[in-house]
Amino acid sequence: MIEPYAVVALSPRTFTIEKREDALKNVKRICSFMDTACMVGAWEGAPARLVVIPEMAIQGLIANTPGNRAAEAKYAMEIPGPETDELCRKAKAINAHIAAELYMVRDADFPDVYFNVAFIVSPQGEIIYKRYKATSDAYEGGMLGNANPHDVWDEFIAKRGNGSVMDAIFPVARTEIGNIGIAICHEGVYPEIVRGLAMNGAEIIIRPTLIEPAVMNGMWELQNRAHAMFNQVYVVAPNLGPEILKDGGIQDLFGGRSMIVNNRGAIVAEQRGWTSGDSFVTTVIDVEALRRARIANGLYNQFKDLRTEQYAAIYEKPIYPKNQYLDRPPAEGWLKREETTRANAIKELVNRGVFTPPSNA
Numbered sequence: 001m002i003e004p005y006a007v008v009a010l011s012p013r014t015f016t017i018e019k020r021e022d023a024l025k026n027v028k029r030i031c032s033f034m035d036t037a038c039m040v041g042a043w044e045g046a047p048a049r050l051v052v053i054p055e056m057a058i059q060g061l062i063a064n065t066p067g068n069r070a071a072e073a074k075y076a077m078e079i080p081g082p083e084t085d086e087l088c089r090k091a092k093a094i095n096a097h098i099a100a101e102l103y104m105v106r107d108a109d110f111p112d113v114y115f116n117v118a119f120i121v122s123p124q125g126e127i128i129y130k131r132y133k134a135t136s137d138a139y140e141g142g143m144l145g146n147a148n149p150h151d152v153w154d155e156f157i158a159k160r161g162n163g164s165v166m167d168a169i170f171p172v173a174r175t176e177i178g179n180i181g182i183a184i185c186h187e188g189v190y191p192e193i194v195r196g197l198a199m200n201g202a203e204i205i206i207r208p209t210l211i212e213p214a215v216m217n218g219m220w221e222l223q224n225r226a227h228a229m230f231n232q233v234y235v236v237a238p239n240l241g242p243e244i245l246k247d248g249g250i251q252d253l254f255g256g257r258s259m260i261v262n263n264r265g266a267i268v269a270e271q272r273g274w275t276s277g278d279s280f281v282t283t284v285i286d287v288e289a290l291r292r293a294r295i296a297n298g299l300y301n302q303f304k305d306l307r308t309e310q311y312a313a314i315y316e317k318p319i320y321p322k323n324q325y326l327d328r329p330p331a332e333g334w335l336k337r338e339e340t341t342r343a344n345a346i347k348e349l350v351n352r353g354v355f356t357p358p359s360n361a
Contacts, residue, residue: 002177004286005049006041007204009238010034011258011271011279012053016060016243017075026058027083031090033278038094041282048282049177053100054238054258055118055185055209058083061243061253062104068332069112076104076114080127088125095123097175099206101184103133104146109159112329114146118182118206120173129173132156133184135193140186147330153322170196178287182206188223188237189214191230198231198303203290207237215239215255221267229265232294232301234285236260242274250276263290264300317352319345 012030017023034051041048062075077083079102091098103116116133132149140146149156149169161168170193173180181197181204188194188207197205205227210220220239228235237259242252256274258281259267269283294301321341349355 002287003046004284005046005177006038006044006282006284007050007052007234007236007260008034008037008041008048008280008282009052009236009258009260009269010037010054010057011238011241011256011281012057013241013278014057014060014243016062020074020077022060023058023077024082024086026060027086030057031086033280034090034094034098037280037282038096040280044284046284047096048094049096049123050180050204050236051094051096051098052206052208052236052238053098054240055101055116056103056240058100058102059104069329072104072114076106077102078106079117079119079130084119084121084127088121088127091121091123092125097122097177097180099180099182099208101182101208110152110155113152113325115148116140116146116184118184118208120175120180120182122175128175129171129180129182131171131182131184132160132169133187134169135187135190137186137189147325150320150322151325151330153326155326166196166200170200172197172200172202174201178290179203180206182208183227185209185211188227189219191227194227194231194233194235198233202231202233203287203294204234204236204285205231207235209238209240209254211253212255215257220255220257221259224259224261225265225267228261228263230302232263232290232303234260234262234290238281239271241278242276260285263293319348 012033015026038048087098097120099120101118104114105117118131119127120129122128134148136148157165157168179201181202183193183205194205214220224235224237239256239258240254242250252274256271258271260269260281260283262268269281271279271281350357
């Protein structure tokens with residue numbers, strides 16, 4: 001029996017690291033604010049048992065030259081490492097799960113390739129979950145220096161998830177507070193990532209961070225609510241706080257609007273805009289009530305109606321090429337190569353009749 005508990009989604013101020021030890025300072029700053037947020041989260045009478053930190057909160061917005069291997073090596077981190085060790089200590093101290101992310105992470109199995117990795121630490125102070133960001137926008141890899149599992153597909157599937165694509169790409173943490181999966185930032189733009197996590201058992205989806213203009217134009221809210229409703233899950237979506245610049249100035253590239261959405265797609269907690277300081281949203285969730293809704297033989301339980309054979313045909317023909325960094329790591333010219341790759345994909349979609357170009361194209 002899982003008693004109702006509070007979820008706390010943090011939106012801390014962002015400080016971009018200049019050296020490795022700055023990241024640990026950021027973690028300690030976030031952990032200090034976490035105490036206040038969890039205290040408020042418990043005011044409804046249920047303990048805070050899940051705390052979520054947005055993407056890029058630990059490392060900040062590092063500007064990198066695509067393929068600058070020296071800079072990438074300087075900023076790349078490990079899991080476990082000093083930052084996760086600090087979060088493990090904090091999770092034990094507050095007796096809660098903590099979910100977070102590092103976007104340039106080394107992996108001993110994939111030399112010279114860095115990944116964006118989300119993770120969860122348990123109240124026992126152990127890392128119980130890691131998930132590698134599987135889909136990025138056209139510019140993320142080139143700016144930040146990371147790749148996706150699809151870029152080293154054959155090797156990744158052989159080494160992760162015991163050869164299971166579902167467990168390698170859509171792993172789910174089965175915990176005493178529910179089954180949790182993480183869809184990182186731009187992954188929430190696509191319906192498939194959250195559906196994959198839900199089909200692997202996720203009941204709570206953490207969807208951290210989305211950059212402007214997707215917040216101001218309503219896409220952030222639309223995506224979070226749609227994921228929750230279509231997959232019968234809670235969506236916990238903290239957005240990144242404003243960046244504090246070296247000269248003391250403040251810039252906001254993300255627009256706030258952190259939110260928690262229930263399985264009917266209703267926003268049950270929301271930050272209505274951005275602030276100049278650390279902020280958070282919190283509410284109490286009931287996983288047992290969610291489970292009752294998910295097994296009900298009613299209209300809103302869509303999973304029982306999935307006729308999977310006809311949906312599988314949608315993806316029989318590949319679009320974005322796999323294994324593009326299997327034989328060599330990303331190098332300079334990454335953005336130009338990505339531009340060409342995605343332009344070729346558009347041409348292929350036109351040739352298939354998926355897209356019809358405008359008359360003046």
